[in-house]
Amino acid sequence: MIKYLSFILLLASIHAHATPIRIASDIWCPYVCENQKGYIVELTQRAFEIQNQKVEFITIPYKRALVELQRNNIDAVLALTPSAIANNNLVSANVVLGYNTNDFYTLVDSQESFSYISDLNFTQQAAVVTGYDYGVELDAWLNAHTNSYFASGSDPLAMNIIRLVKGRHSVIIDNKNVIEYTASQLNLSQQLRYAGTIGKPVPLYVGFSQQNQANAIILANGIALLKDNGEYQSIMNKYKLLPKISYDKSRYKHLHKYLPVLN
Known part of the structure; x- marks a missing residue:
């Protein structure tokens, strides 16, 4: 079994270096924030980067992200519950990255x-x-x-x-x-x-399409590596929940376009 998984990882790695993994989510800060921030974003990104795999994050509405995943226009969606994984016939590799x-x-x-x-x-x-x-x-x-x-x-x-x-x-x-x-x-x-x-x-996972089972295994391997070298805890410590949220310039600017409706 170990030899089989290693072979899959090797094949996936050869292909992956040329093609970034496309991962989508809506903004759900402090889990998934703008400008590729948020602790689930950083954990996912580092889990792939530590294995020389590039990642491309796309911010789109949650419902649309699931549709694009079914159409194979993206490879994964962040912060999904077990029922979302099951209902959309996705793969998670059983890596829990938080709770909702x-x-x-x-x-x-x-x-x-x-x-x-x-x-x-x-x-x-x-x-x-x-x-x-x-x-x-x-x-x-x-x-x-x-x-x-x-x-x-x-x-x-x-x-x-x-x-x-x-x-x-x-x-x-x-x-x-x-x-x-x-x-x-x-x-x-x-x-x-x-x-x-x-x-x-409820636990939260990264959901991959059935065609991306190898990438799900790579994510699981990367998270294990981050836990071993201490990076996992370092990222978690940075995003204290509830985090210190005094002022985020980009988030503030984005949200304040909605405020005129209060007047």
Whole structure:
């Protein structure tokens, strides 16, 4: 088995040096940030670079990334849950690069709290990002309630936060780290309130198409190498969660184009 895997890696390596691996994701900072930053981006990039494999990152909406992966226009998508891997018939090589939670945020003066799906029955409107996987129960609830809002576009979470501040929603659902990071870049952190978490943390993977199983093995090998030489922990230490998020010039400039809708 070891000889077989080594042979696959050797063949993949010969081809890989000439062709960059194309990896896509939407912005989901601090996991996946602009300008090829974010700890999952850096871990993935270094895992391939340490084996002399070039990587090309593409920022596109999450739902479109999955479509492009099915069409073989890209090779992998970052930060996918197990159900997203299974539903899209992808390969992950069982390399966990983080965990996701369904965290709930309201306006600061709200008294709502969320611990169970049934708690949502008493809220006015819940907002999420279209195409994301929120788990079987929560997905079923959102799809069964016609007033659920599914944001799309280049920065849907930012729009959900702004719409929450404007009173369009009563609660938004996403990962706590991502909500707090994005809100800080919009200067809206003081207007938001953490209102609970439903469900258990879910592992996140890099999802490869079936045609890229060899690259999935290369990623797994690279992550093991990074753990051995200490780079893995160094990158994780740099992205403390929640990270120090005082000011990110590029992120701030990108998000502030949305702020006029608040006026």
